Amino acid sequence: MAAAAAVPAGALGPRDFDGWFTEVEAMWKGQRFSIEVEKVLLHKKSKYQEILVFDSKTWGRVLVLDGVIQLTTKDECSYQEMMAHVPLFCHQSPDRVLIVGGGDGGVLREVVKHGKVSDVTLCEIDTEVIAAAKEFFGDTVATAFDDEAVTIVVEDAAEFLKTRRNMFDVIIVDSSDPTDADAPATALYKPAFLKSCSDALRDGGILCMQGECLWLDSHRDLVKETLAAMRPLFGIRDYGAISIPTYPCGQIGMILAGKYDEEDIPSLKDRELFFRKPRRHLDLSLASGPLRYYSDYVHEAAFVLPPIMRNSLGSETCANFIASSDLPEGLPTPEEFRMLFVGMLGGGLILGMAIGRLVLPRLF
C-alpha cells in the first residue's frame, strides 16, 4: 500500500497523489488525516487559494481548500444542517439571511429550506470556489444558487459588511480556517469584523460562526478569543458541538451570538438556555426531504459540553453555568403529576365541604 504524501501547497493542476490525499496540519500539529483518492477532478490555484476536488474511495466527492478538507459528500450533512438550522430555528422570524463564505453552497442549500426566509445573500470572496461547486457538486451540495431568494455577491465580506446597517436577522459565517495571516478567513476572526456583523444585524439578530474544535489547544484559544471579542457586542454567546468525521478530531463547533442587551433577557438561566431551545420547530413540509443530522433533540444536545470543554471556555459562554437543577429529573413524573392533581382536587373538595356545611349556613 502506498504511503500517504503531503500535498505541496503550491502545486498546480491535476497530479498524482500516490493514491492518498493527506491534509496539511497547519492548525493541528502532530496529527494528520488521509483519504484514499479515486480520481483527481480539479487542482488549481485561484487568486486566493489552492482548490482541489477529487473523488475518494469511501467518502464520496471531496472539496479541499489550501490543503484543508472543506467537505465530503458523505458527511457534509452534519456541518451544513447545524450551521444553518441552529441559528435559524433560534430566531423567531428570520426574514433576511447573510452567508459569509460558504461558496460550496451547502449552507445555502439548507437556508432556503426555511419558508420564512425571503432573502438570502451569499458573500463569497472567491468566484472560483463557486464555479468549482457548480461544476462538481451541482447535484449534491451546490443545489440552491439559482433559488429566487438568493443573491450572490463576490466580494470580501469584511468590506461588504462595513456599510451594512440593521439589515439581517441571521448572519452565518461559513469560513475556512484562519490557517495563516494570508488565508482568506483570517480577517473573519478579528474584532473589527465581529463589530461589522453586530452593526449589520437587526436587534435580536443572531450570528453563527464556524467555531473550530475544542479538543485542540490552538483552536480552543481561538474560540476563547472570539467569544471574548464578542462580549461587548452580543449579550448572549454560546458554543455548540457538531460531529463530523473528516474534520480534525471529528468535531467542529458553532460559535453563536445574539444581538441582545443583557437587560433584554435578565434571567441568567434564560440566557443559558437561549440557543439550546429552538424557538420554532422543524416543518418537514418546508424541506425537500428529511434532514440527515439536525433534529430538535440534536439541536439541544449540541450545547451539552463535557466538563473538559465547558470548563476550558471559562465564563465566556452563557451556557457555562447550567446546573444539575435544570435536569428533567427535577420535574415530576406523570405518576407524581396525577397524584398532585388528585391531592389538590381532594384537598379543595374537603375544605369546600367544610366551608359549605359549617360556614355558609351561618352567613346565609
Add this chain to the structure above:
Amino acid sequence: MAAAAAVPAGALGPRDFDGWFTEVEAMWKGQRFSIEVEKVLLHKKSKYQEILVFDSKTWGRVLVLDGVIQLTTKDECSYQEMMAHVPLFCHQSPDRVLIVGGGDGGVLREVVKHGKVSDVTLCEIDTEVIAAAKEFFGDTVATAFDDEAVTIVVEDAAEFLKTRRNMFDVIIVDSSDPTDADAPATALYKPAFLKSCSDALRDGGILCMQGECLWLDSHRDLVKETLAAMRPLFGIRDYGAISIPTYPCGQIGMILAGKYDEEDIPSLKDRELFFRKPRRHLDLSLASGPLRYYSDYVHEAAFVLPPIMRNSLGSETCANFIASSDLPEGLPTPEEFRMLFVGMLGGGLILGMAIGRLVLPRLF
C-alpha cells in the same frame, strides 16, 4: 516533513517510524489517521497481538494494539468515563462488576470511583498488555490495579464466562476491534458470548460493550448484528455516542443492554428512556477528582443520535422511536403549573362548598 508510513503488522522491537505512526485501516478502508511520534517506548509481539507504546508530539503517551490506537493520555478520558459511568449510574445498586478486556486499566480506574462497587473482576486475555500498562501508564491510566476491590484474571473471557451464573450487576466489554478472525476481540461479538454475558448477569443487570462508530458502514453493520443478537437475551437495548478524536471518525459508541423481560418495563417510553436517564447521580466525594468528560447532561445527550444514525439502526434500539412529544417543551411551564394547581384547588373548593351547602344538610 517525512511522509507517514504504515507500521508493518509483524514488526518487532523498537524501530524508526519516520517520525509518524499511521493506523492500519483494516476496519476503516479509505481513511487513515497519523500521530507524530516523539519516542517509541515499547514495540513487541505478545502471544496474542502486536503491542506498541510511544510518546507523541501532541497527544501525550499512546497505546497501540495490532496497529490500532487504543488510547492517548490526552483524550482517553471520554471513552473510559463513559464506558464505566453510563452503565454504573444506570444501575440502581451495582455491587459486583466484571470488566472484559480493559488491560490498560482505564475503565477500571473509573469503576473503582463508585463506592457502591465492592468487587471488580478484570478478565484480560493478554498479561503483556497489563504489564505494559503498569510500566508506561502507571501514573495516568493504570492506577487502580492494586485497589483492594479488584481481582485480576488473565484468561479468555469467553471461557471465563461459560461457568459464571447470576454473578454480576454490570459487565463492561472494553475490547479492541474485531479486525480479523484471529483478533482477540473477535469472539466477543459472537452470539455465544452475548449469551454467556446474559447468563452471568443478575436480573436487572447491565451489559455495556464497546460499540464502534456509526459513521462507518462496516461498523454500523457490526452494531446492528450485535443488537439483533442481543434481542432474545436482553429486553432493553440502546446505543450511545462518545466523542474521541484519536479513534476513527472521532466517534465511538457504547452498546448497552439490560437483562429485563419486556414485561418488567411494559411502557415503550420507559424502555426508550431507560439508559438515557441516570438512576443515581454523580457523588463527587466518591471520585478522586472531578470527571473530565462525564456529567449527567453528557450521559443523557449521548443517546441523542442524529437521524442519519438513528434511522440506520432501524428497530434494533429501544430509543429509536422517541418522538418530539417527549421534548421538554411539551411539559407545562412553571406559570402554567401554578395556574393548573390554582384551578384544581379552586374547582375543588367550589364543588366542595356546593356539596357542603346543598347535599350534606340533607344527608345529616
